[in-house]
Amino acid sequence: MSASEATTTVHRPDGEMPAHVWLPPGGTGPGLLLLQEIFGVSAYIRDRAQDLADLGYVVLAPELYWRTGTMVDESRPDFLEQGMALQAQLDWDETVADAVAALDTLRARPEVDGGVGVVGFCFGGGVAFNVAAVADVDALVSYYGSSLPQLLPLADRVSAPSLHHFGTADAYIPMEKVEEIRAAVDGPEVEFHLYDGAGHAFDNPNPMFVHEAARADAWRITTEFLARRLPV
Incomplete structure (x- = not known):
């Protein structure tokens, strides 16, 4: 656990959902809800949380x-x-409601100064897109959202500035589906990036997933997008 990571909870009608919070060096800043891959809040997700903090x-x-x-x-x-x-x-639907509750909890934290955005990877990329369709967020970053093909009817409800990343060699989301997603979300506030030869979960450093060039390019684009859309 890094020095700036702490545990907290998000109140839900059926219990308290555990969560993790990272504070930036200055102690305050805009908020980012970070939504996990299918592996949970793993060491990789924690590392990305620290990067964002x-x-x-x-x-x-x-x-x-x-x-x-x-x-x-x-x-x-x-x-x-x-x-x-x-x-x-x-x-x-329950998972999306949990994520929206986490967004509200984040927004209410005294350390949050400015807007609030949502970032999701894989499974979390789809949840993040759904959250942006039903809640007020200031920015959305979705890495290869695995549920996006089923969520496209919600596309016209996502008004926040959005950034999408997909690999061209994604075995779970073939290029014809990626192009359907691109067409559905297209708009003046949307950035859409493809990475040649990158598979699904290319940002995950596990050797079975990672594509180093795509990982580096996508992270640079992500940080530049956030600097413009949710400046600290």
């Missing part, structure tokens, strides 16, 4: 698997199957 943001990452009472064991060879099984147990 180092840029000047107050970051909140809720444990969206909190009702299952279990997390992915990344040391096991079947960790991908574990993550997919856990995701399958979730009720989508």
Whole structure:
């Protein structure tokens, strides 16, 4: 756990959802809701949260698997199957409601000074898109949102400035679906970037996922987008 990471909770009607919060070096800043991959709030997600906090943001990452009472064991060879099984147990609408509650909790924190955005990876990229469709956010960053093909009817409800990242070699979201997503979300406030040869989860540093060039390019684009759309 990094020096600036702390634990907190998000109140829900059926209990308290655990969450993690990172404060920027200055102690205050705009807020970013960070939504996990299917593996949970992993070491990778924590590292990205710290990266965002180092840029000047107050970051909140809720444990969206909190009702299952279990997390992915990344040391096991079947960790991908574990993550997919856990995701399958979730009720989508309930998960989105949890994320919106986390957004409200973040916005109410005294350290948040300025707007509030949402960033999601894979499973979290789809949840982030849905959150932006039903709640007021100032910016959306979605990395290869795995549920986006099913969420496109919500596209006209997302008015926040948005950034989408997809790899051209994504085995879970083929290019024809990526192009459908691009067409559905297209607008003056939307940036859409493709990364040649990158597969799904290319930002995850695990060797089975990472595409180093795409990871570096997408992160640079993300930080530049946030600096413009949610300046610290």
